[in-house]
Amino acid sequence: MTREATAVTREVLWRRVMDELGFEHARVRRDQEGTELSGLILVAEQGSPLRVEYSVVCDAAWRTRRVMVTQTWRGVRRSLTLEHDGGGHWRRDGMEAQELEGCTDVDLGLSPSTNALPINRLRLDEGCTAEIQAAWVRFPSLDVTPARQGYARVGPARYRYESLSSGFNAMLDVDADGLPVEYAGVWRQVAEGPAAPESPAEAFTNALVSPEPSSELGDAAATFGWLVGGWAGAIHDPAADGTVRQSEGEWWFHWVLEGRALQDVFIVPSRRTRGSAQPQPGTGNRYGTTVRTFDAAAGLWRIVWVNPVTGALNRLAGRREGDTIILLGEVQGQPIRWSFHDIRPDSFTWRGEEQDSAGHWKLQAQFDLRRIA
Structure with missing residues (x-):
């Protein structure tokens, strides 16, 4: 049986209900080697269309290993690559990123999908809490800074998320993959289903480029x-x-x-x-x-x-x-x-x-x- 045949893939669509100014279409691919979250985010940012394509590759323990982001905004295309050794050491665009030392996960500021990374990695028992340090990517600046965050599992499929720096907190209702179904009135999952496998052309391009x-x-x-x-x-x-x-x-x-x-x-x-x-x-x-x-x-x-x-x-x-x-x-x-x-x-x-x-x-x-x- 081929590796592709053993992979489980699904796709999810979120709507940004906070202001009705955005959508995200994400794809989840899981196999014995790990998980990849990839997606397309389309939002209105300061009156201009902002398009973000991303890929987050995790190992089998849901440790973030590689992040690729491409952003188009106001006629300018920019990209960002983060690499993580799984032990808290990061590289940004090929250069050592000492400012991210100790971060365990990536948090794409526009995306609800990356909340699934610490949720699946920590696997908290109900009633338990944990504090993490995430590499927080902000848009459209593409700045990356450490962010102290807290997660508490308050129900079978409910988590309380908190930004320990700003004090922002929100309840997250999640599905079986840890992806938010309801993100406290900010994002709402509006559709999901099986994803088609990559076409041969896509698979070849992804392997080559x-x-x-x-x-x-x-x-x-x-x-x-x-x-x-x-x-x-x-x-x-x-x-x-x-x-x-x-x-x-x-x-x-x-x-x-x-x-x-x-x-x-x-x-x-x-x-x-x-x-x-x-x-x-x-x-x-x-x-x-x-x-x-x-x-x-x-x-x-x-x-x-x-x-x-x-x-x-x-x-x-x-x-x-x-x-x-x-x-x-x-x-x-x-x-x-x-x-x-x-x-x-x-x-x-x-x-x-x-x-x-x-x-x-x-x-x-x-x-x-x-x-x-």
Whole structure:
């Protein structure tokens, strides 16, 4: 039996009855390894739509281990990653977060779902109380601060929650998963049911894509990290007769493989111009990918580019040199050089060159790109 087949999944919908200005759609996935709470929160915040997507991964004892949050508000997308060793030590966005030392759970300030974390971890007997320290995430600032909280089990499915810093307290009626059914007139569970399993595409993406570079890369991550996102622009392909073919292309980058590599997808012509009739294989037609990994021993970034359209397979290596990134390799014994120039926050130029028998570099392609995401 597969791991997916043994998982129990359900989804829950809450309405923010306090002001009728928000909803949360959450998914609970439990198996022998632990539980993941993930969801989408949509609320009105200071007159603007606030969208929050989150994932909280817990081990089998309901200890919070990893938290990923992406927020969009007033035209700005921001993200937050928290990692917990299960013993009170935290990292925020890959850096040690000493201010959270001793926190045991995460509390997403907008979400009723994370109350289930201490409820399930503590498993209080009826009539018992406990005090915890939670890593409290506030929205839309995405500040994370320690928060002293108290939980008391006052009935079979009822808990009293208290913020020991502010004095706020509320009664929580919960379901079998410890998720609030009624959160003292603030949130109310309005729907629940079984959840469909991840699609193969979702499962693959979740296994591949990483929210940030691995801490193992250290300062080396900055060499290519600025590329994360999307780029589009003019692609120039010189021909032997001196003419230049120009196309529109798109280039997408993200961290993958637990953040130890950076991968891209490069598409020329761009998808919106490829149309239903696919371009014929040949120079200028690209729908390929590059994987970049860092060789710490050599101090080099090594890359592999694959273009199934033409069958191209190139390997290069290099590093940043001042304001330029230079990568060197060979194709059929001929030296090649790929380089990034004029690097700015929202634009750059990429050049692909080949060295002739006289040692001169000849331009094979040039991409002038601007940021689109």
